[in-house]
Amino acid sequence: MKNYDKLIFELSRPGRKGYQLPADKFDTDGFAAIPADLLRKEMPELPEVSELDVVRHYTNISNKNFGVDTGFYPLGSCTMKYNPKINEEISAMPQFAGLHPLQDAETAQGALEVYYNLQKALASLSGLAEFTLNPYAGAHGELTGLMVMRQYHASRGDHKRAKVIVPDTAHGTNPASAMVAGLEVVEVKSKPNGSIDIEDLKPLLDDTVAGIMMTNPNTVGMFETEILEIADLVHKAGGLLYYDGANLNPLLGKVRPGDMGFDIMHINLHKTFSTPHGGGGPGSGPVGVAEHLVEFLPNPRVRIADDGKFYVDADDRSLGSVSTFFGNFGVMLRAYAYILTLGRDNIVNVGPMATLNANYIKESLKDLYKLPIDGVCKHEFVFDGLADKSTGVTTLNVAKRLLDFGFHAPTIYFPLLFHESMMIEPTETESLETLDEFIDVMRKVAEEAKTNPDLLKQAPLTTIISHPDETSAAKNPILTYKALKEA
């Protein structure tokens, strides 16, 4: 339905319903014993709609969305790879979907085995001893990992270590997670090429430092070549190294964070391990640690007994709990299916193919877009806007114009290292034809910037909405249908 613009509330008609429930077979009134004071006075105003109303409505609004299945999503740092369909079917298998998290371990051996095997697979792929799969997302993994860090220092009676070093180019979640974990953030500067400035790092490393949070490749997609020296310096100062797995994809099958000296890491299963982003979640943020930190991982733990049975355990030395149950189990099923599909023989190609694709785009466009850091990148790279700055066309204009051509925009204005950052990550799942098509469009847009800059400033021109008024949205927030009716 073209131009569909209704809210579900606007379809509501008194008395209409979209559900069927069995007739009551009990001769008890479950509400009889509840005092009137404990019951609602004002009824919630919810839609009254038929099943067909619901199905058409959500089908229609789904058409206003762009997903990986719609088109190419070169969103830097987000690793928007293809989400294999078999994984969706597996995660919906009733043998798993119907399991209560507190049912006896004896009756959930298959689910516990999935949990256990997946954490083992991640450990093998990342060179660490063990993983917890309980954290729900990347930032939740960061928080959990920093709690591990603090618990470790506390267990040694080392209570002075209240600071964590974070590069100035880090993802916003790094300093925010540190704040939530009760750590003070100390920024370490980056060199003009985006890598950590060791000379700036050295004086920061004293006995108040709990550790450092890093990504490698870093936020501009370049490998931190001095990583072994950094690891050595941090460890000598008594700190731990945290690896932000947001940028793990180019290393998958090639380099393991544990081998670079990292003690703690999280993995975004919804990036590197192909589970869908779901319009913002659910993701999953497993946290892996080196041997000496295993005891601090959050409860509950899934373990295997000598007789091969899996059981659920809690450890007194653990940092505590970060989830009600075992985390986003449905996401784990998908990631495990992905790993099994590739297997040890094919998983080695993931990182290298992602890196190949990124370099191919970079080299094909660097004459028209400003490449501030030249050289071989990993899974992503950053342009600092168009090479020709005389047209006044900004990164935002280019990003919005890409929408007209059926591509998602790159990540823009991040990292903050450059004024016109445009961060491009193609992933390994795109074909050469798609990359070439994207390159052609990017070249066409650069041409348009010269011939018709005004057109770019008005873009997007073909989307269902254009230039939403974000200022008034923030100034006078309308957050519900009720508020909208009153506005």
Added chain:
Amino acid sequence: MLERIGVNSVDDLYTDVPQEVIFKGEYDLPEGMSEIELREWFDKLGARNRSLTVFGGQGAYDHYSPAVIPQLLSRSEFYTAYTPYQPEISQGTLQYIFEYQSMISELTGLEATNASMYDGATATAEAAFMMVASARKRNAVLLSATLAPRVAEVVRTYAKFHGVEIREIPEKDGVTDLEALASMVAAGDVAGVILPQPNKYGIIEDFTGVADIIHAQKALFAINADPSALAVLRSPAEWGADIACGDGQPLGMPLMFGGPYLGFMSCGKANLRKMPGRVVGATKDASGNRCFVLTLQAREQHIRREKATSNICSNQSLMALYATIYIALMGEKGLREVNLLSANGAHYLYNRLIETGKFTPAFDKPFLKEFTVRTDLDMAKINRRLADNGIMGGIELGNGLVSFAVTEKRTKDEIDRLITLMLED
């Protein structure tokens, strides 16, 4: 491709990596599998689980999931989309989040709801931080002893590291001891109080006068609630609460061994700018069309970094869509009927258990779908027998207390069979 890049091989793309960290071993994984082999693998794993008729709750309830929901959620325009940072091509996601916020706000009675949190426990921990951030200089949060232990454990973990002091309000006769609450909240350093509805025993607590007591001390009041039950129970706003939080799982979400579920959070306008997480607002585009955008982003980590209200980035968006479609299908009447059918079944089971003489009432307090009874029976042994017969029995809470939950899916026959099997031997 290599030629354009100017290298001879893909390995040349890794010459900047110190050679000693290039992995040369073999991963501890099986060989790659075809779809056929993969299905077989998971069929075998699945066969090691037992599908049970569920009579346990404690945070995960076996409500019915209407067929419409998985069908609509499987539209890949929804599930393969990223966070809606580009509003022009994300109106679908933005609109359902707006509808979700509207529906949860109707249930809680509070004006603002965020786009979702991870689960009920982390939402409650964030509510504690939000109260401390609003209060300034007050650093203690009171938790009722009747809050679900798994939720309390997560709040305590978050608080321990963040530097928030958690104090437990004792329970009395299965509910929060309100006299103790009144004296504890007057300590002068209390930023807020978190109470459950219903509580860990399934009891509906009476918060008459509580908001006044808390607000008189300039502290905030948060209720951890079951959003399905809020179709029937007095809403957090009607109790005078400032914040509502909890887990959306009871809104028909599959048990899925504990997740994905949905954390929700609502608050009044006064606390909106301290709220964690994404928020969607309505606005107009350049042609005057109604549209939706992420708003109030100055609270969030990608803008404010260590000064953000929370570190949350990815949330449980697709589960917010789940809740939205569920609530749309059910409406107020359907939610009420689900609660009534569940409560009828729960009361039937409760009465049957008491009639056996082997169970006694733990507390004489009102409940909906979940309740707690006392027994001397060896519940571990009984639950093993039940499991052998395809049933998940009551959950032991310690001290002879057992918690049962009944949803609209449970039939009279299933309950009668549960009773018969429990009393065998």
